[in-house]
Amino acid sequence: MKSIDVLVKEHEEISKLLDRLEVECIKILEGSSIDYPFFEASIEFIRDYADKVHHKKEEDILFKYMVEELGGAAQKLIQHGMLVEHQLGRHYITELEKHLNEYESNGDVHDRLQIISYTMAYVNILRMHIEKENSVVYPFGENNLACGTKELIEEETKERLSEDEKISERKEELLKIIFK
Numbered sequence: 001m002k003s004i005d006v007l008v009k010e011h012e013e014i015s016k017l018l019d020r021l022e023v024e025c026i027k028i029l030e031g032s033s034i035d036y037p038f039f040e041a042s043i044e045f046i047r048d049y050a051d052k053v054h055h056k057k058e059e060d061i062l063f064k065y066m067v068e069e070l071g072g073a074a075q076k077l078i079q080h081g082m083l084v085e086h087q088l089g090r091h092y093i094t095e096l097e098k099h100l101n102e103y104e105s106n107g108d109v110h111d112r113l114q115i116i117s118y119t120m121a122y123v124n125i126l127r128m129h130i131e132k133e134n135s136v137v138y139p140f141g142e143n144n145l146a147c148g149t150k151e152l153i154e155e156e157t158k159e160r161l162s163e164d165e166k167i168s169e170r171k172e173e174l175l176k177i178i179f180k
């Protein structure tokens with residue numbers, strides 16, 4: 001399915017950000033100062049691309065049809081697994097932002113520790129999540145959804161992709177800051 005290829009490709013882009021975030025945490029551990037423009041750009045990329053573009057596409061299209069059509073196993077996998085992990089990721093980013101702001105105003109070492117902790121919590125959960133989707137969740141949908149449903153998913157994904165185009169310019173600007 002083309003729509004699944006799109007999601008896998010988005011995972012590749014998100015994974016590059018995860019690797020970059022890990023490198024930044026190591027730099028901080030080794031004594032570098034906090035690079036606020038880097039974290040601001042990363043948080044905007046996570047919210048507007050990883051979450052609004054990628055996770056919402058899964059939630060609104062593929063996962064919605066899997067829950068409707070594939071019964072208990074799909075419901076458990078998605079509602080108690082994937083969606084919970086999306087929420088946890090959002091929570092980690094909220095906490096990261098809070099500790100960045102606090103560290104900027106107070107310079108407290110506890111906030112510095114939490115910046116590293118929440119960044120790595122996000123990196124670790126997303127890496128595990130992406131691996132599970134690529135190897136289990138997407139193939140489960142692709143192998144079991146009815147042909148008519150797959151056609152609907154392809155159509156809705158296509159429409160969504162033209163919506164996603166609207167943020168492509170901003171996305172490129174953010175990537176330049178993140179990977180400078």
Ligand SMILES: [Fe+2]
Nearest residue numbers: 055058082133
């Ligand atoms: Fe997901």
Ligand SMILES: [Fe+2]
Nearest residue numbers: 054058130133
């Ligand atoms: Fe995903």
